[in-house]
Amino acid sequence: MLTIQNLKALGVDTEKGLTTCMNNESFYLRLVDRAIKDSSFENLKEALDNKDYERAFEIAHSLKGVLGNLSLTPLYNIVFELTEILRKRTDMDYSNYINNLLEKRDKIKALTL
Amino acid sequence: MVRKVDVDIEKRLILVVDDEYINREIMREILKDTYDIIFAENGKEAIDKIYEYKDTLSLVLLDLIMPVMKGFEVLKHFNESKKLKRKIPFIVITSDHKSEVESLDLGAVDFIPKPFPEANVISARIKRTIELFEDRETIKSTERDALTKLYAxxxxxxxxxxxxxxxxxxxxxxxxxxxxxxxxxxxxxxxxxxxxxxxxxxxxxxxxxxxxxxxxxxxxxxxxxxxxxxxxxxxxxxxxxxxxxxxxxxxxxxxxxxxxxxxxxxxxxxxxxxxxxxxxxxxxxxxxxxxxxxNKDLYDKELFEEQLIDDFEKALEEKQFKVYFQPKFNVQGDKPVISSAEALLRWIHPTLGFISPGIFIPVFEKNGLIQRMDHYVWDETAKKIKEIKDKYGLSFPISVNVSRVNMFDNDLVNDFESIVKENGIKNEELLLEITESSYTENSEQIIDTVNDLRNHGFKIEMDDFGSGYSSLNMISILPIDVLKIDMALVRNAFSAEGNTRILELIMDIKKSLNVIAVAEGVETLEQVEALKKIGCDVIQGYYFSRPLNEKDFEEFLKKELNL
Incomplete structure (x- = not known):
């Protein structure tokens, strides 16, 4: 189940996330639920696979903002790094980053099922 | 019982521009108690919303990196040209320090970093920005009235x-x-x-x-x-x-x-x-x-007035406006002699029929159409004067009304000059009636204009004299040639309990000013004789003739002068 406690156990900085959301727990959880099910993750993977770094940067940048606001720290840290590398449109193998990101995402997503 | 309304009447309106639903929702949660919020998902939408709400928007919170149109473009759009009459403050939302500087250059007043800081930090920055801007705007356009502290x-x-x-x-x-x-x-x-x-x-x-x-x-x-x-x-x-x-x-x-x-x-x-x-x-x-x-009556009246305004153009075009002439008689000789006339306007409306000038003139005075109407009458009158001159070799002056608004027209003297020239008549043949109330409302400028007109050889009649609030002091310096006594004064003087003392007083004034006195609204022989006795020079009214249309007026004139 998607709860503050379970999120915390997965390394999410729920305290900070809650502060941003005016300490409204159900509101916060609703947003996390939505963020985690968002297609941005898949879109990011697709862009990276296609070496479309322009698009990948845009997606990563947006995602970074959302993950940061919700303090989904484990995901945020990865996307933060990704964004910085993509800012220079670096052509490299991103599979470690994206797989790691999707794996961590799936763990949180599992809470919602 | 006073009904309670939930919405704070002075809640400021904020536009939040962010492509991410979650970011927008967080902003909503943070701001919704203090502000009214509208949203845009990209720069294009933001620009549209800003124009739509330009009068009421207190602040724009703008995400810099978005699809379709980036926040920068929005800032540029409003920075480069003066597209909005009033400035709306922009706060930029960004995770990128380099963009912060750039956006400040483009006119953003503050920035909020992403990930968002604590909610109260966001609230405080927004509040401060709005206050700062409203203070500044207050100085510019005096939001509040200085004396009463109420909103301008x-x-x-x-x-x-x-x-x-x-x-x-x-x-x-x-x-x-x-x-x-x-x-x-x-x-x-x-x-x-x-x-x-x-x-x-x-x-x-x-x-x-x-x-x-x-x-x-x-x-x-x-x-x-x-x-x-x-x-x-x-x-x-x-x-x-x-x-x-x-x-x-x-x-x-x-x-x-x-x-x-x-x-x-x-x-x-x-x-x-x-x-x-x-x-x-x-x-x-x-x-x-x-x-x-x-109420309904006033609403109908408003509709009626709107119709008159709508119909004005067509009325001019189709000559629904008719100039009538009411004769004026000089009564100081043995026998009254027709000496002049006043041009008066009638509106024969195709569906509403005869409309009294008392109804349509105030309507046209309110919206400035009166200027064009006046010009029409002046033109038609000048033509008539010329026609009489050509047909009968007679210099027959006719007076026209000059509305208050026209007195503020810088081209007035030139306009009269060209009307007179075009029609081949003399300046002193087109008499100008200016109401007393025009003089009192903005006396200095009016007096300047009147002096100018007189220097050009036009004769000025002060219309409706006695209905306004002229001080005796002012009357003594007025540049006029004729005092035209208000019709109501004449009627009152000859009513059951009235007396003619006020008229006698006016005659004293006219003597000391050395001008001509004209009485209008005169209806009986008794009135004519009384006015003549106290020194009134000219009389206009139903006793001699009602206002006549062009054709009837000419007949009247021919008969009176044996032409």
Whole structure:
């Protein structure tokens, strides 16, 4: 189940996330639920696979903002790094980053099922 | 009972621009208690929304990196040109320090980093930015009236418009007027006058706030209020008139014009025109404080006036306006002799029939069409003068009316010069009637214009003399050639209990000014003889002839002068 406690156990900085959301727990959880099910993750993977770094940067940048606001720290840290590398449109193998990101995402997503 | 409304009437409106649903939702959660919020998902949408809400928007929160159009483009759009009359502050949302500097260069006033800082930090920065901007704007456009601390009209209209966007309840528009305030000012001095105004505005504000409304000062002694519909105007009236200034206690009479349950699809200013129309119906009959409503009759009147305005062009084109001429007789000889005439306008409307000038002239005076109407009459009259000259070899002067607005037209003298020239008549043949009230309203400028006209050889008749408030001092310096006595004065003098003393006084004035006196509205032989006896030179009225159309006038003239 998607709860503050379970999120915390997965390394999410729920305290900070809650502060941003005016300490409204159900509101916060609703947003996390939505963020985690968002297609941005898949879109990011697709862009990276296609070496479309322009698009990948845009997606990563947006995602970074959302993950940061919700303090989904484990995901945020990865996307933060990704964004910085993509800012220079670096052509490299991103599979470690994206797989790691999707794996961590799936763990949180599992809470919602 | 005062009805409570949940929406804070002065809640500021904020536009949040962010492509991410979650970020928008967080902003909503943080701001929704303090502000009204609208959203845009990209730069293009943001620009549209900013134009749509340009009058009411207090702040834009702008994400910099978005698809379709980036936040930068939005900043550039509003930075490069003066597309908005008033500045709206932008706060930029960004995770990128480099962009922060760039966006400040482009006119953003602050930035909020991403991930968002604590909610109270965001709130504080937004609050500060709005306050800063409103303070600055206050200095620029005086948001509040200096004396009464009430909203200036432009701000008031903006807030009222903002209210409409948030409230789906019926609203009333009010005009509140202190009856004969200028007399208080004269009687007790402007210091007391100012005190009355401050006290009065405080009372209005307190009272209207109780009813969840907002208040503005519209002009000298006129106020506006916008509030949820109520039926308690009796109570409101008695609260407002009860002001605490010793000198005038119990002497204040208040008029309120109410446009109830306003039609929100019409412009806010027009709603107040309607409240004003209602208030004006109280003008001459107020003894105690009263309320008047904009009702069906006034609405019909408004519609009727609109129709007259709509029909104006066509009426000119199709010559529905007819110039009539009312003869004037010189009575100082043995026998009265026709010496001149006054050009008067008639409107023969194709569907409404004959419309009295008393009805359409005030309507056209209000919106400036009177200028073109006047020009039409001047032109037609000049043609007539020329025609009489050509046919009968006669110099026959005719007078035309010059409306107050025309007196402020810088081209007036040139216009008359060219009308006279084009028609081949002499300046002194086109007599100009200017009402006394024009002189008193803005005397210096009017006197300058009149002097100018006289220097060009035009003869000036002061119309409706005795109906205005000319001081004796002013009369002595007036540049005029003829005093035309107000019809009402003539009628009163010859009414059952009237006496002619005031007319005799006017004759004394005309003698000392060495001008000609004309009396209008004269209907009987007895009146003609009395006027002649006290020294009146010229008489116009039904006794000699009603206003005649072109053809009848010519016949009349031929008969009178044996042409």
């Amino acid at each position: 009209p432009e701000y008031f209209y903006r807030y009222a418009t903002n209210l409409d966007k948030n409230l789906s309840i019926d609203m009333d528009a009010l005009i509140i007027d202190i009856h004969h305030f200028h007399i208080l000012n004269i009687r007790f001095g402007t210091e007391v006058g100012d005190e009355v105004l401050s006290s009065f505005s405080k009372k209005i504000k307190e009272t209207i706030h109780k009813y969840n409304g907002i208040v503005s000062r519209r002009g000298a002694d006129v106020f506006m209020a916008y509030l949820p519909h109520t039926d308690e105007y009796k109570e409101i009236l008695s609260e407002i008139e009860n002001i605490d200034v010793e000198e005038v206690k119990g002497r204040i009479t208040v008029k309120i014009g109410v446009y109830p349950n306003v039609d929100k699809s019409i412009d806010i200013r027009r709603r107040y025109d309607r409240a004003k129309i209602a208030c004006d119906t109280l003008r001459n009959k107020v003894v105690t404080s009263s309320v008047a409503y904009f």
